[in-house]
Amino acid sequence: MSAPLPPILITGASQRVGLHCAGRLLDEGQPVIISYRTERDAVGQLRERGAIALQADLSSERGILDFIVALRSSTGSLRAIVHNASDWLTEVPGQEADAFQRMFSVHMLAPYLINLHCEDLLRRSSPADIVHISDDVARKGSAKRLAYCASKAGLDNLTLSFAARFAPHIKVNGIAPALVMFNPDDDAEYRRKTLAKSALGIEPGPEVVYQSLRYLLDNPYVTGTTLTLNGGRHVV
Numbered sequence: 001m002s003a004p005l006p007p008i009l010i011t012g013a014s015q016r017v018g019l020h021c022a023g024r025l026l027d028e029g030q031p032v033i034i035s036y037r038t039e040r041d042a043v044g045q046l047r048e049r050g051a052i053a054l055q056a057d058l059s060s061e062r063g064i065l066d067f068i069v070a071l072r073s074s075t076g077s078l079r080a081i082v083h084n085a086s087d088w089l090t091e092v093p094g095q096e097a098d099a100f101q102r103m104f105s106v107h108m109l110a111p112y113l114i115n116l117h118c119e120d121l122l123r124r125s126s127p128a129d130i131v132h133i134s135d136d137v138a139r140k141g142s143a144k145r146l147a148y149c150a151s152k153a154g155l156d157n158l159t160l161s162f163a164a165r166f167a168p169h170i171k172v173n174g175i176a177p178a179l180v181m182f183n184p185d186d187d188a189e190y191r192r193k194t195l196a197k198s199a200l201g202i203e204p205g206p207e208v209v210y211q212s213l214r215y216l217l218d219n220p221y222v223t224g225t226t227l228t229l230n231g232g233r234h235v236v
């Protein structure tokens with residue numbers, strides 16, 4: 001009887017990309033732990049498939065540390081950590097500092113503290129991976145979402161630092177998508193303009209993120225790398 005596989009943690013997996021990747025890992029018999037902020041039917045469905053679901057609000061140090069305690073109580077090892085949770089906030093006049101702090105916390109402080117506090121859990125698995133889900137927009141900045149973009153750029157830098165710190169046992173990489181899937185309230189004009197920004201001009205859906213994740217998990221010779229997943233935005 002072989003030992004059970006160490007689980008993969010995906011943060012922010014109650015919907016969309018994170019939910020899709022969690023389901024695909026379960027399809028392959030990979031144990032999964034997710035974090036969610038909002039209880040949704042999809043969370044219950046993941047539980048029914050055997051996933052461990054931990055509630056977490058990663059917008060503060062307290063919330064992150066509480067999550068780490070819950071995570072460490074639920075497993076003694078980790079195959080990988082996928083930092084997917086994200087708040088895509090705009091610059092609302094008078095609320096800029098709050099938005100900045102929330103996105104700094106979710107996109108940078110949470111990966112930073114979870115990686116540091118869970119290094120030992122990853123070292124009990126071989127291979128072991130950390131994957132940061134960033135954003136292609138960090139490549140050039142954003143006049144409309146300055147704080148979001150800055151926090152994702154900081155996450156890209158954490159990829160480099162953790163790759164150096166955790167090598168050779170733990171690989172640390174990133175995935176930087178551009179448009180993957182629209183939101184329901186995105187209107188036709190926004191969709192047209194967004195699709196026109198890339199050479200391939202498609203809304204690919206969340207499977208392309210899972211394909212990128214699979215590549216990083218399976219490849220023993222990639223670390224400190226952030227994969228561009230942008231339909232060729234940088235060539236048009």
Ligand SMILES: NC(=O)C1=CN([C@@H]2O[C@H](COP(=O)(O)OP(=O)(O)OC[C@H]3O[C@@H](n4cnc5c(N)ncnc54)[C@H](OP(=O)(O)O)[C@@H]3O)[C@@H](O)[C@H]2O)C=CC1
Nearest residue numbers: 012014016017037038057058059084085086178179180181
């Ligand atoms: N969708 C796209 O086209 C693109 C996505 N990306 C990146 O890919 C990743 C997945 O994208 P997508 O699926 O659209 O992401 P979502 O906007 O659906 O967010 C993912 C999850 O993050 C969780 N979350 C938000 N704030 C917090 C918080 N304070 N604490 C804990 N969890 C939180 C939400 O939890 P809940 O719903 O449970 O409240 C949500 O389900 C993200 O990192 C995103 O930045 C990058 C470029 C394009």
Ligand SMILES: Nc1nc2c(c(=O)[nH]1)N=C([C@H](O)[C@@H](O)CO)CN2
Nearest residue numbers: 086087088135178179180181183194
């Ligand atoms: N947390 C999120 N981050 C991002 C989202 C999203 O829905 N949630 N969406 C985008 C856009 O698709 C953008 O890439 C194209 O307009 C970016 N980040």
